[in-house]
Amino acid sequence: MKKTIVVFTGAGISAESGLRTFRDSDGLWESYPIHELATKNAFERNPKLVLSFYNQRKVAAKKAQPNKAHIALAELEDVYDVVIITQNVDDLHERAGSSKVIHLHGQLNRAQSSVESSIIYDWDKRIEIGQHCELNSQLRPNIVWFGEPVMYLEEARKHIKSAYKVLGVGSSLSVQPAASLLNKAPFRAEKILVSLEIKGKVPFGYKFMRGKAASIVPVICKNWRELGVSGGCK
Incomplete structure (x- = not known):
């Protein structure tokens, strides 16, 4: 064994x-305020901005080796x-x-329901506004945002x-x-x-x-x- x-x-x-990190001196949080991109409230307030940010990160992750x-x-x-x-x-x-x-x-190459975190899909493509889970809620990135377990x-x-x-x-x-x-x-x-x-x-x-x-x-x-x-x- x-x-x-x-x-x-x-x-x-x-x-x-x-891949850029979040917390280094030139990291992603230097360019984007946390409260605008990495909280549930941010997604509810401006889902288009949040999805755009994570879709860009998904592209970068695919290119990395x-x-x-x-x-x-x-x-x-x-x-x-x-x-x-x-x-x-x-x-x-x-x-x-x-x-x-x-x-x-969480994982960039997955998506989850915005109302039930246990509903997760393999999702290698972009997440777009209007793409819904089986409960008819908007899909969101499978990412643990601030304030989430x-x-x-x-x-x-x-x-x-x-x-x-x-x-x-x-x-x-x-x-x-x-x-x-x-x-x-x-x-x-x-x-x-x-x-x-x-x-x-x-x-x-x-x-x-x-x-x-x-x-x-x-x-x-x-x-x-x-x-x-x-x-x-x-």
Whole structure:
């Protein structure tokens, strides 16, 4: 039986594939006020503006390609049971080959009902005004907006509590409650955090490696794969 590695990823890993982040100095929130684009009230007030913004993000995500970090994480599945818990709404992990990905904040390539969040559709095209769900409500992006509950949080917590190793990648740890998941890792698990910066203190027990994911993560994954093969982690 393969041992489990849990990987927690944030905007930094997608940024290295060319996708703008929200919270950096030149991020998306510098160009667009949060209250106009990422709340339920904003959608109700100006659905055309909100849909236009997320349709543009969908186009950008389609054009982006998985980088070396995404690919290295997918290749870990040769030796380990790998669970990706991501704050990102793109599908770069899936396109790199990762088979178990939990999206805490939703997915750009899906749409959902604006009155019943459990009604979700695979939706690779644009979302337009007048496109309705089965309850005849306007479709909206499958994105967790401010003030809405994070998706699959309990499932993610269970995975990280039983992990053999935990790797955090590209997160500043500024978005809660998602970032608090790293504190649930087992005491004896090897824990590494790779990021250009974090807000506040490094979580207890983690080795912090400051730098770019595409440079550091492949090295970590190579070492873990070699350890897994030699140590019989299957």
